[in-house]
Amino acid sequence: RYHTGSLAFGSLVLAVVQVIRVTLEYLDHRLKAAENKFAKFLLSCLKCCFWCLEKFIKFLNRNAYIMIAIYGTNFCTSARNAFFLLMRNIIRVAVLDKVTDFLFFLGKLLIVGSVGILAFFFFTHRIKLVQDTAPSLNYYWVPILTVIVGSYLIAHGFFSVYGMCVDTLFLCFCEDLERNDGSPERPYYMSPELSEILLKGHLEPSKSADSQG
Template sequence: NRGGRGFACNSLLCPCHLQAPVNSSCQGLTCVFKGYSTTGLAQRSLFNLQIYGVLGLFWTVNWVLALGQCVLAGAFASFYWAFHKPRDIPTFPLSSAFIRTLRYHTGSLAFGALILTLVQIARVILEYIDHKLRGSQNPVARCIICCFKCCLWCLEKFIKFLNRNAYIMIAIYGKNFCVSAKNAFMLLMRNVLRVVVLDKVTDLLLFFGKLLVVGGVGVLSFFFFSGRIKGTFENPDLNYYWLPIMTSIMGAYVIASGFFSVFGMCVDTLFLCFLEDLERNDGSQQRPYYMPKGLMKILGKKNEAPTGAKNRKK
């Protein structure tokens, strides 16, 4: 009501329609606007709900990644610890590892994913604080924030490395996360030189593999979309062909990263099994090596022949 004058109301949302026809005039109508962010329990707790949503998102993503790593580790470990290969290898190692992981190791994977999630949430909060303080001219505060960011980045990398090896030990022995993480860390520290060499060599090979795949796809897509490849198929006539080329390169990088991550998990699992095999066994008849014969030949190891085979040789 402005200046004592009413105005026509034709909206179905007007409360006067409960008592008057649609085309009637609403005398003394007052419009009241309610803010949805100020009333109600859910509206007052909106910020907390957003934090819970982000925490749940990070936790779910990390748990799914942990599940994939543990399933792959179980499948590769079943290959290594088969004494007579391929006779003792399970028929469906990947399916068996998936069912076994969901049945026995879900809680351990969730606990490891939670530890990593807390560190990632701390990094997000620190990035938010850094964004708010970006306009300040205090160099001491900037230096402290950078130090904290560096420390949290190193901590996240270390937890990812520890979780990865803990999931391998979980897949091998079936123990809980804390015991598996401790055993994996102590095993790696006892063979730290081998760990460093294998890690650097593996990273280099994976980098060259990704570079080869992405570079090959980029070159082929450039010649194809630019019309330099002539064949029985029809070349697309594009005015700006760099966009599909960059899309092809990005897609190739994502696919190559997924493929080589499986290869990297295979290398880490077999390497951890190899270290465990060296410490548990000595090649005797009571404790024979489980490693393949080619690897035993490289390391100069061999298993003792059974007593019956020795007598036959004599």
């Protein structure tokens, strides 16, 4: 019941911060000719603070929307629960963020590179199968660059969806880890493969304790 209003509220908060940032950029442009160093320093600090605030709100909105989809709670409750849940698993958050960013970067690089090479061979008539269909161009770098930019934008859109899926699975994993302990009375809901990967270090102490007992 909170989905539509919560989405609108999260977007409104982000839009307000972005409007303030645009206003600060406008003031900075108007005050470039001014010689008041204190005003320039204050404006630079405000721009930095609101840039950080915008990044934080985007991060918070992303995880709040996931909690809204899971529990159906309002935006503020979902944002608070998501934030504290991630803070209790901050090490896992940092590791997962770096690993996924690196893998997504490799994926985008592979896609853009492959499409760019294919476009180069296509527009330079080096693919025999499509030599007759390829247009004759004097400056083939322009369409090649266009294809590369387009492939990057498409790849970025697809990987953004995968990124949301990764964040959703991670929040579900953290929630499962806090609500259950893996015992027969409170078993984990995660798959055995996921628990084997993410709970390897967490399960070893419990196994050793059970063997000692």
